[in-house]
Amino acid sequence: MDTRKIVLSVLGLLLIAVSFYAASVIIANKNTQKPIPKKVVKTVFVQTVENGIVPIVISANGNLMAKRRVELYSEVQGVFKPGSVLFKPGQKYSAGQTIISIDAEEYNASVQSSKSNLYNLITSIMPDLRLDYPEVFPKWEAYLRNFDIQNTTPPLPTMDSEKERYFISGRGILTNYYNVKNQEQRLSKYRITAPFSGVVTDALVTEGTLVRSGQKLGEFIDTSVYELEVAVSKSYSDLLKLGEQVELVNLDNSKKYMGKVARINGNIDQLSQTIRAFIEVRNPDLKEGMYLQANLNTKEEAEAIEIDRGLLLEGDKIFVVRDSILDMIDVEPIFFSDKKVVLKEVPNGTTILSKPVIGAYAGMLVKVLKDMAKTEE
Structure with a gap:
């Protein structure tokens, strides 16, 4: 039994000694100083301020x-006749060239009939003019000689007296004449010509299409x-x-x-x-x-500089470099564009950042590097 007690006592003493040793090691480790991290100095690009004239763009x-554009509409009804060139987008036409021609044979026959009636009506008053108004007979006779049903109706002779005007008007000649001119005007709408040289940008009808009055036919622009x-x-x-x-x-x-x-x-x-x-x-x-x-x-703004918008800080400030340390100064922005800002009140010779620096703050130690791109400008 004595031997057993002695062994237990020795083991206890060893356990106590190991515990003291472990505790001393832990305490020693706590007192060990942590390694001091190396101080990182960021490299920044800078430029020297030279105020001058900055154009505000x-x-x-x-x-x-297109400055000149025409929307083509039909004022009459009929079938779109084929032309010398196809009416398609991209097709070019010269000024005065026919763009669209609508079949007008039936209406043209009606106009010719009205012209014939006017001619016959004037012919019927010639005997009376010879007897009652011999002084105006020659000009009406010349008018009839120059009257061509196949061409545009010429203007009526000038009526110099009230008696002549009453006589001509009383026979219905003025009414018939203006009816014919109205029909001729409408007949001209069966052909649409180019008001200027240009190109068709939109074509909504093709040859053979039945065109209706008021229908949009396409668009024509000056290129x-x-x-x-x-x-x-x-x-x-x-x-x-x-x-x-x-x-x-x-x-x-x-x-x-x-x-x-x-x-x-x-x-x-x-x-x-x-x-x-x-x-x-x-x-x-x-x-x-x-x-x-x-x-x-x-x-143009005098005594100003232009920098990237990313360099302007909140509160209208920018970073400057003084003895390799960042600092901030107040500025006056007077114009903003998409990428640039025009500033005033930046002293000449001031060294400012030319490119943004991530995590920059006032008092930050930096290594200065001239921005060659800015210097070349």
Whole structure:
């Protein structure tokens, strides 16, 4: 039994010694200092401020529309006759060329009949004119000689006296004459001609179609001149001038065109508080519906700089670098575009960031690197 007690006592002492050793190790580990992380210094791009004249350019987008457009409607009824060229979208016509011809044989016969009646009516009064009004007989006789049923009815001779006017009117000649002229005017509507050189953009009928009065037949545009409608803030409405040159940019291929301000709307849109301006442009490469950006030069701002919008902080501040440490200064933004902002009250020689820095704050230690792109500009 004594031996057993001795073994248990030794084991107890060993357990106590191990516990003390483990505790001392834990305490020693707690007092071990954590490694100090290396301080990271971010590299920033900067530029030196040089105030100067900054042109204020307003950018506005829109779709091109033909300046001259005609919607083709029929004022008469009949069958669409085939022409020398097909009436199809994309078909070109010269000024005065027939675009649409409607069968008018039946109506033409009616007009010819009315002309014949007028001719016969004037012929019937010639004996009376010879006897009662010999002084006007020669001019009415010359009128009959020049009267051709196949051509447009010529104007009636000028009636110099009231007696002659009463006599001619009393025989119904004036009424018949104006009826014939009215029919001739209507007959001309059976043929639609191109008011200017252009192209058909929409064709709603084809040859052989029965055309009805009032029916829309298609659209015809002038492809030599287009207009771009843009909306400009009312604050710049007094800066827009008629005839001012405007640069237009195709956003798809960056191709540029030159236009001019052709019209400025006198009303301000109540909802958007903008004013509409119309820019005229001519170029054979342009097509209706093309999406272009217009850059309107409104004015020039002196003693100002232009930077990326991402560099302007909340509260109208920007970051500057002083002795490799970031700081913030107040600025006065005077114009915003989609990507840029024009600032004033930035002292010359100030070193400012030229590219945004993630996580930047005032007092941050930075490594300065000149922005070569900005320097070259």
